[in-house]
Amino acid sequence: MQRPGILTLTTDFGNDGPYVAAMKGVVLGLAPGTQIVDVSHTIAPQNILEGAFVLGEIVDAYPEGTVHLVVVDPGVGTDRRLIAASVAEQWFVLPDNGLITGVARTRKPAGVWEITNPSIRRATVSATFHGRDILAPAAAHLLRGGDPAALGSVRTRFVTLRNFNPMEDDQGFVGEVIFRDAFGNLITNIAADALAAHPFDDWRVEVAGERIDGIGRAYGDYPTGSLIALIGSTGWLEVAAVNGDAASQLSAGSGTTVWVRKKNGRTTA
Amino acid sequence: MQRPGILTLTTDFGNDGPYVAAMKGVVLGLAPGTQIVDVSHTIAPQNILEGAFVLGEIVDAYPEGTVHLVVVDPGVGTDRRLIAASVAEQWFVLPDNGLITGVARTRKPAGVWEITNPSIRRATVSATFHGRDILAPAAAHLLRGGDPAALGSVRTRFVTLRNFNPMEDDQGFVGEVIFRDAFGNLITNIAADALAAHPFDDWRVEVAGERIDGIGRAYGDYPTGSLIALIGSTGWLEVAAVNGDAASQLSAGSGTTVWVRKKNGRTTA
Amino acid sequence: MQRPGILTLTTDFGNDGPYVAAMKGVVLGLAPGTQIVDVSHTIAPQNILEGAFVLGEIVDAYPEGTVHLVVVDPGVGTDRRLIAASVAEQWFVLPDNGLITGVARTRKPAGVWEITNPSIRRATVSATFHGRDILAPAAAHLLRGGDPAALGSVRTRFVTLRNFNPMEDDQGFVGEVIFRDAFGNLITNIAADALAAHPFDDWRVEVAGERIDGIGRAYGDYPTGSLIALIGSTGWLEVAAVNGDAASQLSAGSGTTVWVRKKNGRTTA
Numbered sequence: 001m002q003r004p005g006i007l008t009l010t011t012d013f014g015n016d017g018p019y020v021a022a023m024k025g026v027v028l029g030l031a032p033g034t035q036i037v038d039v040s041h042t043i044a045p046q047n048i049l050e051g052a053f054v055l056g057e058i059v060d061a062y063p064e065g066t067v068h069l070v071v072v073d074p075g076v077g078t079d080r081r082l083i084a085a086s087v088a089e090q091w092f093v094l095p096d097n098g099l100i101t102g103v104a105r106t107r108k109p110a111g112v113w114e115i116t117n118p119s120i121r122r123a124t125v126s127a128t129f130h131g132r133d134i135l136a137p138a139a140a141h142l143l144r145g146g147d148p149a150a151l152g153s154v155r156t157r158f159v160t161l162r163n164f165n166p167m168e169d170d171q172g173f174v175g176e177v178i179f180r181d182a183f184g185n186l187i188t189n190i191a192a193d194a195l196a197a198h199p200f201d202d203w204r205v206e207v208a209g210e211r212i213d214g215i216g217r218a219y220g221d222y223p224t225g226s227l228i229a230l231i232g233s234t235g236w237l238e239v240a241a242v243n244g245d246a247a248s249q250l251s252a253g254s255g256t257t258v259w260v261r262k263k264n265g266r267t268t269a
Numbered sequence: 270m271q272r273p274g275i276l277t278l279t280t281d282f283g284n285d286g287p288y289v290a291a292m293k294g295v296v297l298g299l300a301p302g303t304q305i306v307d308v309s310h311t312i313a314p315q316n317i318l319e320g321a322f323v324l325g326e327i328v329d330a331y332p333e334g335t336v337h338l339v340v341v342d343p344g345v346g347t348d349r350r351l352i353a354a355s356v357a358e359q360w361f362v363l364p365d366n367g368l369i370t371g372v373a374r375t376r377k378p379a380g381v382w383e384i385t386n387p388s389i390r391r392a393t394v395s396a397t398f399h400g401r402d403i404l405a406p407a408a409a410h411l412l413r414g415g416d417p418a419a420l421g422s423v424r425t426r427f428v429t430l431r432n433f434n435p436m437e438d439d440q441g442f443v444g445e446v447i448f449r450d451a452f453g454n455l456i457t458n459i460a461a462d463a464l465a466a467h468p469f470d471d472w473r474v475e476v477a478g479e480r481i482d483g484i485g486r487a488y489g490d491y492p493t494g495s496l497i498a499l500i501g502s503t504g505w506l507e508v509a510a511v512n513g514d515a516a517s518q519l520s521a522g523s524g525t526t527v528w529v530r531k532k533n534g535r536t537t538a
Numbered sequence: 539m540q541r542p543g544i545l546t547l548t549t550d551f552g553n554d555g556p557y558v559a560a561m562k563g564v565v566l567g568l569a570p571g572t573q574i575v576d577v578s579h580t581i582a583p584q585n586i587l588e589g590a591f592v593l594g595e596i597v598d599a600y601p602e603g604t605v606h607l608v609v610v611d612p613g614v615g616t617d618r619r620l621i622a623a624s625v626a627e628q629w630f631v632l633p634d635n636g637l638i639t640g641v642a643r644t645r646k647p648a649g650v651w652e653i654t655n656p657s658i659r660r661a662t663v664s665a666t667f668h669g670r671d672i673l674a675p676a677a678a679h680l681l682r683g684g685d686p687a688a689l690g691s692v693r694t695r696f697v698t699l700r701n702f703n704p705m706e707d708d709q710g711f712v713g714e715v716i717f718r719d720a721f722g723n724l725i726t727n728i729a730a731d732a733l734a735a736h737p738f739d740d741w742r743v744e745v746a747g748e749r750i751d752g753i754g755r756a757y758g759d760y761p762t763g764s765l766i767a768l769i770g771s772t773g774w775l776e777v778a779a780v781n782g783d784a785a786s787q788l789s790a791g792s793g794t795t796v797w798v799r800k801k802n803g804r805t806t807a
Contacts (some may be wrong), residue, residue, distance in 0.1 A: 006566055008559060014451025015284060015553060018326035018503070019275060021308040025330030028304065029273055032332070035566065036306070037574070040561040045452050046512060059557035061563030061670065063570070075514055077490065127486050129502030132330065152604065182552025184585050217665050234556070235668030243584060243612055284553060287595035287772070290546060290577040294599030297544055297573065301601070307576070314721050315781060343781055344761065396755050398771030401599065455628020 004033030005064065010055055011071040011131065012043040019129070021110040023136045026122065030140035038066075046074040048098045049163050050254065051269070053091075053179050053187075056102020057234045059119040064089035069129055069139045070099050071131035076104035082115040083158060084142065091148075093139045095130075096236045098161040105164050116257055172203065172261040177239075180253045184245030188258045198262060205229040206259040207239055208250035213263075272411065273302035274412040279324055280400065281312040282342040288398070291519045292338070292405045295391065299409035308337075310513075316344040316487050318432050319523065320455075322448050324361075324373020333358035339368050340400035340407045351384040351403055351422055352427060353411065362408045363419045364399075367430040371395075404484035435459045441472065441530040446508075449522045453514030457527045459506040467531060472496040475528040477506055477519035542571035543681040544600065545619040547648045548593055549609040549669065550581040557667070561607070561674045562579035565661065568678035578628075583611040586636045586791065591717050591725075593630075594640020595772045600673065604625035608637050609669035615723075620653040620672055622680065622689055629676045629686075633668075636699040643702050646796060704728050710799040714760050715777075718791045722783030726796045736800060743767040744797040745777055746788040 013019040020041050027034055039058060043051045051072040062068075073080075073095045081096040087109045094259075115138045125133040126150060138151055166175030166189050175190040186207070195203060200215035211218055212229045213239065222228050224243040227250075232238040237260065240246050247253055277294060278357060282288040289310050296303055312320045320341040331337075341383055342349075342364045350365040356378045369378075384407045390466055394402040435444030435458050444459040455476070464472060469484035484506065485491065485499045493512040496519075501507040506529065509515050516522055551557040558579050564571055566663045589610040599604075611618075611633045619634040625647045625734050630638055637649075652776060653687060654675045663671040676689055703729050704713030711732060717725040724745070730805060738753040750767045753775065762781040765788075770776040775798065780782050785791055 001571060012451070016309050016311045017448065018323045019309065019450070021306055021327045022330040022503075025277075025327055025332070025335070029332040030304070032272060033304070037559055037562050037566070038576075040554050042451075042554045045514075053281045054556045058559045058563055060773070061404070061560040061567070063563070063567040077486070114675065126502035128499070132502065175396050179555065181555045181557070182550070182580075216733070217615070230666065233664035233670065234560075235749075245583075258405075281720070284576050285580045286717065287577065287592045288719070288721045290596045291599040291772075293575050294546075294596055294601070294604070297575070298599070298601040301541060302573070314783075333647075346755070397768070397773035401771065416662075491741055 004035060005031065006035045006037065006066045007139060007143060008037045008039050008062070008066065008068045009247065010039040010043065010051055010068065011041045011042070012045045012047065012051065013041050013071070014208065016126070019132070023132045026136040027140045027143070029256060030085055031143040034140070034143050037053045038087075043072050047148050048072050048074070049161055049178060050238050052099050052161060054102075054124040055099065055103065057102055059088055059090065059107070062090060067091040067093060067139050067142050067220070069131075069135055070094040071132065071135060072099060073097070077127045081155070082130065082138070083112055083155060083192070084115055084138060084148055085112045085158065086110040091142045093142065094137050097160050098159045100158055101161040101164055101208040103161060104158070108237065108251075109158070111147045111148065112158050114152040114155050117150060120151060121193055128159060137234060143161050143179045154228050166194070168194070172259070175258050176199040176255040177254055177258060180247045184241065185232070186239040186252055186256065187232055187248070188239070190213050190258065192237065194229045195237065202263050204261050205239065207246045208256060210250060212239065213261075273304060273385075274300065275304045275306065275335045276308070276329065276408060276412060277306045277308050277331070277335065277337045279308040279312065279320055279337065280310045281314045281316065282310050282340070284310050285522050288401070289495040290537060292401045295401055296412070297403040300412040303350070303412050303424040312341050315341060317341050317343070318447060321368050321371040321430060323376065327371055328357055328376070328487070331359060334406050336360040336362060336399075336411050340404060340499055340507065341368060342366070343398065345399050346396045350424070351399065352381055352424060353384055353407055354379045354427065355379040355417065360408075360411045362404050362411065365424075365428050367428045369427060370430040370433055373427070373429060378427070379422040381427050381506045382415065382417045383424050386419060389420060405472055423468065433458050435463070437463070441528070444527050444529070446525040446527060448520060449516045453510065453516040453518075454501070455508040455515050455519070455521055455525065456501055457506045457508070459505045459527065459529055461500045461506065464506065464529065471532050472531050474506070474508065475517055475530065477521045477525060479519060481508065502520065514525055542573060542615060543569065544575065544604045544607045545575050545677060546575045546596065546600070546604065547790060548581065548606065549579045549590055550583045550585065550589065551609070553576075554580050554779070557791050559584040561609075561670045564608060565678050565681070568675060569681040572678070572681050578620060581610050582743040584610060586610050586612070587699055588635050590640040590702075593606045593637065594643065597626055597628065597641055597645070600628060602718070605629040605677050606678050607669075607673055608632040609673060610637060611635070611668065614668050615665045618667065619693070620676070621650055622653055622686055623650045623694060623696065624648040624674055624686065626707060628640055629677075629680045631673050631680065631775045634693075634697050636697045638696055639702055640697060641701040642696070646694070649686065649734065650693040650696050651686045652693050658689060665786060702727050704732070706732070710797070713796050713798070714724055715790060715792055715794040715796060721783040722779065722787075723770070724777040724784050724788070724794065726775045726777070727771055728798055730769045730773045733775065733798065740801050742799050742801050743775070743777065744799065746790045746794060748784065750777065762798040
């Protein structure tokens with residue numbers, strides 16, 4: 001017998017109401033035994049960028065065959081598409097509004113299907129809750145090993161967001177904070193790879209009026225309260241306060257501009 | 270071998286402490302392999318109406334045999350009853366304080382049993398945590414396919430709340446907001462069925478000093494920021510701000526009065 | 539076939555970001571089918587005492603063989619040790635920074651192993667996320683029935699916190715609040731056992747300028763709003779406001795001093 005599949009859920013539905021549990025009930029009814037993992041239900045309401053970031057961070061930790069159901073869907077009830085994408089031997093079931101960006105940024109999708117088959121959805125489809133009525137049944141179809149081609153026709157294009165790419169010039173990079181975590185760490189859209197051309201000590205990070213000299217390694221290397229820049233656990237440059245809250249300390253958050261400049265270059269001041 | 274059952278949990282215990290995890294441990298020890306789904310643990314403390322609403326919203330999404338364990342229990346340690354109710358081929362294990370109202374409003378219970386059997390509970394019963402010590406073992410008993418009659422004697426009456434029924438007169442309905450969701454949508458106690466006697470365009474919704482003309486279909490049909498009334502995903506009239514937060518915009522929430530009036534009728538002003 | 543094991547997770551990662559889900563993915567990849575239970579991810583950031591308290595409260599509710607993975611780790615990236623401890627036929631996988639205190643306070647560990655084996659960790663170990671890269675693989679190793687000795691060498695000592703022990707004198711105890719739960723109940727570090735030498739009516743509890751006469755039994759015995767002291771569901775003295783929020787009412791929380799004095803003795807005023 002096939003082992004039941006893994007489904008992860010990422011939404012902006014909040015942890016308080018019935019919406020998430022309704023989606024889970026639909027999946028468990030159609031694909032009994034599915035192991036469900038909540039990634040986050042507190043993506044900022046209708047913030048596609050934040051959803052795309054969180055989703056992109058977890059992919060490498062999941063085994064092949066995992067199905068990721070993601071609902072941050074400001075366009076529900078309009079003609080935006082719903083898609084199922086096969087990337088890195090995993091499935092992504094979501095609105096085609098850019099949510100796939102964090103995953104597809106460095107991984108080429110093996111295939112994308114539009115979800116249109118009226119027989120793979122709940123009998124009554126609400127105008128406001130396609131997560132429960134269309135996406136959950138589509139995820140269950142894939143969890144049961146169903147053919148993706150049964151969902152609808154192949155798509156060759158899908159929507160991506162530009163925010164994952166910082167600007168680059170001869171002095172370095174200008175990017176932005178794309179996520180503030182529970183510790184107040186500010187995670188930027190500047191990847192470690194982009195900074196590897198120079199020793200980490202040769203960079204200077206500027207954010208919210210503060211300058212940080214060099215890019216460090218671990219929180220434990222610095223005194224409590226120090227503002228530091230380091231490469232986080234998934235390869236992004238982040239700004240942190242050791243045993244403190246950098247976001248509060250700097251009054252910074254998603255969208256705050258971050259400069260990473262070569263030390264021998266111009267400053268922004 | 271029988272597939273392990275599904276247990277949902279709805280409480281006001283919060284997501285922060287050990288209480289929910291203790292209940293889960295008890296269930297997993299007694300009914301190994303049970304699939305546990307958290308519905309919400311942030312029901313407002315001791316708010317039975319909110320618990321009853323959330324529970325009522327998820328029933329249709331769950332398969333037969335699901336056991337729903339619900340603990341919003343201001344009367345713990347007094348002589349309020351604990352019951353197990355069979356409704357819609359699912360089980361509801363909860364204090365008899367009105368929590369069943371949202372489920373039983375439109376579905377007749379097939380049977381209700383009081384939970385009194387001292388051998389189906391933990392060896393030591395705390396005076397303040399019957400969720401862990403009595404209800405969790407009762408739920409585990411049902412998850413293992415146990416006879417409900419072993420829990421205690423049959424009850425023919427159970428407590429229901431009046432708040433799910435708006436007042437009706439010849440001009441329409443006067444109801445109230447019963448839930449504010451994570452998007453700030455205001456869900457009322459007025460059901461779509463009640464409004465079906467007239468075309469949706471012929472109604473006017475009045476709430477917190479604002480008038481909304483007609484009842485719409487989907488968020489996507491209106492410009493961002495518009496205040497709209499529509500039928501939500503589970504059949505209740507709700508008031509929403511398109512891509513915004515109606516609750517904040519109107520300073521409204523649970524208990525706010527909502528008028529739904531025929532357009533050719535009297536207004537409240 | 540062996541039934542898949544149970545893993546509980548307690549962290550200060552918050553419910554919002556990708557960190558918890560990444561740890562779960564690693565475990566599910568290495569120990570497929572593991573049943574994962576979230577205890578809390580909102581331990582106050584880097585608050586080891588709070589993590590130790592919550593963990594200690596749930597142990598008795600879990601079956602033998604359960605693996606508890608706990609990450610509150612202000613020392614990540616320094617030379618603090620990571621350990622796996624066998625206590626009460628369950629496993630505890632955590633940094634050796636005192637998190638084990640609530641569990642080991644009244645239960646002697648059967649064995650403690652340091653986690654050092656480089657082959658039981660992810661291929662790339664981040665300097666800032668040992669929870670995902672070292673502790674999750676170690677937990678998966680134990681969930682699959684692996685030999686703890688494969689993790690590293692035996693330890694005979696481990697770190698404990700002093701905060702679980704109140705001061706005692708001939709008039710009673712001086713302790714502190716160690717947890718504020720979602721209801722605003724103030725749970726102290728004074729255990730019921732310590733108070734059993736005298737009838738509960740003979741004690742007076744003093745906290746935040748208020749005196750409470752006697753130690754009661756259940757919330758339901760007192761009028762709404764009453765400030766009461768009682769023995770909570772896991773055996774600690776707690777201060778509660780009946781159907782209210784004692785923490786707000788008293789402006790008290792973790793660290794607030796609590797006096798428990800014999801009634802015929804001196805008062806603090």
